[in-house]
Amino acid sequence: MSDKYQALPAPTPETQHFWDGAKEGELKLQRCTSCSHTYFPPRPFCPECASRDVEVYSASGKATLYSYVINHRAPKGWDAPYSIAVVELEEGPRMMTNVIGIAQTPEALELDMALEVSFEQVSDDIFLPKFKPSAGGAS
Amino acid sequence: MKPGSVAIVGAAETTELGRIPDLSEIGLHADAALNAMKDMGIGPKDIDGIATAGTSPTNLAHYLGITPTWADGTAVGGCSFMLHVRHAAAAINEGLCETVLITHGESGKSRVGKSGFGRSDGSLQGQFEAPFGPMGPPTMFTIPVLRYMKDRGLTHEQLANVSVVQREWAAMHPRATFRDPITIDDVLNSRMIAYPFRILQCCLVTDGGGALIMTSAERAKDFPTKPVYIIGTGESVETPMISQMADFTSSRAFRVSGKKAFDEAGISHSDVDHLMIYDAFAHLPIYGLEDLGFCEPGEAGQFIMERNTAPGGKLPMNTNGGGLSYMHSGMYGMYALQESVRQMRGTSPAQVEGAKISVSHGVGGMFGASGTIIMSNERP
Numbered sequence: 314m315s316d317k318y319q320a321l322p323a324p325t326p327e328t329q330h331f332w333d334g335a336k337e338g339e340l341k342l343q344r345c346t347s348c349s350h351t352y353f354p355p356r357p358f359c360p361e362c363a364s365r366d367v368e369v370y371s372a373s374g375k376a377t378l379y380s381y382v383i384n385h386r387a388p389k390g391w392d393a394p395y396s397i398a399v400v401e402l403e404e405g406p407r408m409m410t411n412v413i414g415i416a417q418t419p420e421a422l423e424l425d426m427a428l429e430v431s432f433e434q435v436s437d438d439i440f441l442p443k444f445k446p447s448a449g450g451a452s
Numbered sequence: 453m454k455p456g457s458v459a460i461v462g463a464a465e466t467t468e469l470g471r472i473p474d475l476s477e478i479g480l481h482a483d484a485a486l487n488a489m490k491d492m493g494i495g496p497k498d499i500d501g502i503a504t505a506g507t508s509p510t511n512l513a514h515y516l517g518i519t520p521t522w523a524d525g526t527a528v529g530g531c532s533f534m535l536h537v538r539h540a541a542a543a544i545n546e547g548l549c550e551t552v553l554i555t556h557g558e559s560g561k562s563r564v565g566k567s568g569f570g571r572s573d574g575s576l577q578g579q580f581e582a583p584f585g586p587m588g589p590p591t592m593f594t595i596p597v598l599r600y601m602k603d604r605g606l607t608h609e610q611l612a613n614v615s616v617v618q619r620e621w622a623a624m625h626p627r628a629t630f631r632d633p634i635t636i637d638d639v640l641n642s643r644m645i646a647y648p649f650r651i652l653q654c655c656l657v658t659d660g661g662g663a664l665i666m667t668s669a670e671r672a673k674d675f676p677t678k679p680v681y682i683i684g685t686g687e688s689v690e691t692p693m694i695s696q697m698a699d700f701t702s703s704r705a706f707r708v709s710g711k712k713a714f715d716e717a718g719i720s721h722s723d724v725d726h727l728m729i730y731d732a733f734a735h736l737p738i739y740g741l742e743d744l745g746f747c748e749p750g751e752a753g754q755f756i757m758e759r760n761t762a763p764g765g766k767l768p769m770n771t772n773g774g775g776l777s778y779m780h781s782g783m784y785g786m787y788a789l790q791e792s793v794r795q796m797r798g799t800s801p802a803q804v805e806g807a808k809i810s811v812s813h814g815v816g817g818m819f820g821a822s823g824t825i826i827m828s829n830e831r832p
Contacts, residue, residue, distance in 0.1 A: 322579035380599035383647035409581045409695035
C-alpha cells in the first residue's frame with residue numbers, strides 16, 4: 314500500500330485470530346470460560362484468573378472515546394493533525410486506534426462519544442481497526 | 453532494606469550537559485563515572501559492583517576496567533537508576549559487593565554512538581499501538597491526560613503552570629538548559645505538538661550522563677564526601693502499552709513503588725523537605741503528587757498553582773527545573789537522583805535550606821515502570 318504503514322503488525326500464533334477476524338470485518342476479543350472475564354490484547358490464557366480455557370468471540374464493534382491526543386507532527390505518509398485515541402469497547406477492554414470520519418479537533422472529538430469499528434485495509438493481510446462516530450448517535 | 457544501612461558517597465554528572473557531540477554514549481557513561489570516582493577519591497579498581505541501563509554492564513565494566521562481583525542491567529526506562537539504587541542497597545547489605553557504581557549516559561541530542569531501541573512488529577505494542585501513527589512519547593505518554601482532565605477537573609492553565617513553576621527553579625541552576633522566565637500564556641501559545649500538549653509542556657532533548665557510587669553506611673565514613681543515606685526504596689512495573697494502563701487518572705506503578713518506599717522509610721509526607729518527580733511531560737508531577745500521597749486525587753494541579761512546590765513553597769519540587777527545563781537525555785531519572793543528592797549534601801544552586809529528607813521518584817517507559825528512592829543526610 315502506501316508508506317504510511319511502515320509499522321505493520323506482524324501477527325504471532327497467539328494473535329493470529331485477531332487479524333484473521335479483522336480481515337473478515339470482525340473485531341475479535343477473548344473471554345475466559347472459567348471466570349467470564351473479557352480481555353485484550355490477545356493471549357492464550359486469562360490475565361484475571363490464569364485459566365487456559367479461553368474462547369475467541371466477535372465483539373459488537375461499539376465503543377466510546379476514552380482519551381486521545383491530536384498529533385500535529387506527522388510521520389511520513391500521514392496528514393497531520395490526526396487523532397491517536399484509546400477507545401473503551403462495549404465489552405470492557407480498551408484499545409488504541411485512530412478516530413476517523415470526523416473533524417480532528419478538540420471540539421469535535423468529545424470524550425465518551427459513541428463510536429463503531431471500521432476496518433481499514435493497509436496491506437494484503439492486515440486490516441486495522443479504526444473507529445468512526447456511531448451511525449445511531451449516542452450508544 | 454534497613455533504613456540508613458547504605459549510603460551514596462559519590463555523585464556527579466557529566467562534565468558538560470546539553471550538546472556534547474565529542475562523546476559517544478559509552479563515553480558519556482565513562483565521563484560521569486570518572487567524575488563520581490574523583491568526587492570521592494577512588495578509581496575503577498575500587499569498584500566491585502556495577503549497574504547501568506542504556507548500555508550493558510559488560511560494556512561498562514570493559515570500558516572502565518572494572519572487575520565486578522555483582523552486575524545489574526535492569527533496564528525499564530528512565531527510572532532504571534532508581535531501581536539500580538534499590539538493588540545495589542540490597543546487594544551491599546547481602547555482602548555481594550562493597551562499592552557499587554551506577555551510570556547513565558545518553559547522546560539524546562547528538563546521537564553519537566547511540567544504542568538503538570529496537571521495535572518488534574510482532575510485539576503487542578508493535579501490533580496494537582505502533583500502527584496508529586504515534587511519533588514517540590509526545591504522542592503516547594500524553595494520551596491519558598484528556599481523561600484525567602475530564603474526570604478530575606484539571607484545566608489547561610493548571611497543566612501549563614507546571615512548566616512555569618519549574619522554569620523558576622531552573623533559573624537558579626547555571627547548568628540548566630532553559631533559564632528564562634515563562635508565563636502560562638507563553639506555554640499555551642507555544643507550538644502544538646500533540647493536543648493538549650504544546651512544546652513547553654514536553655521535555656528537552658539533550659546529551660549528558662550521571663553516576664552514583666554507593667557503599668555501606670559503615671564504610672561511608674572512610675570517604676571525604678558527605679554521606680547521603682538511603683532510607684526507603686520502592687519499585688514496580690505495570691504495562692508496556694499506554695493503552696492498557698488500568699487507570700488513566702493514576703499510575704499503579706507509582707502507587708506501589710511510592711507506598712513501598714514510604715513504608716520502608718517509616719516517614720510521613722510532612723517529613724519530606726524536598727521532592728523530585730520525573731517530568732518528561734507536564735502531567736507527570738501531577739500524577740506523581742497524587743499517587744505518592746502528597747495530594748488527594750484531582751488536587752495536584754491546584755496545589756502547584758498555589759505555589760506549594762515553587763521557590764518558597766512548603767514542598768519544593770523539581771528544584772533543578774526538571775526534564776522540562778534542566779535537561780532530558782531520554783532516561784532522566786539519574787538527574788532527579790543527582791539533584792536529590794545535591795540537596796542532601798547542601799550543594800544545590802537552588803538549595804532548600806535545612807532539607808533533611810528528599811524523595812526522588814521516577815517513571816520508566818510511559819507509566820510502564822516506577823522507582824522511588826528516599827534519601828536523608830541524617831542516619832536514622
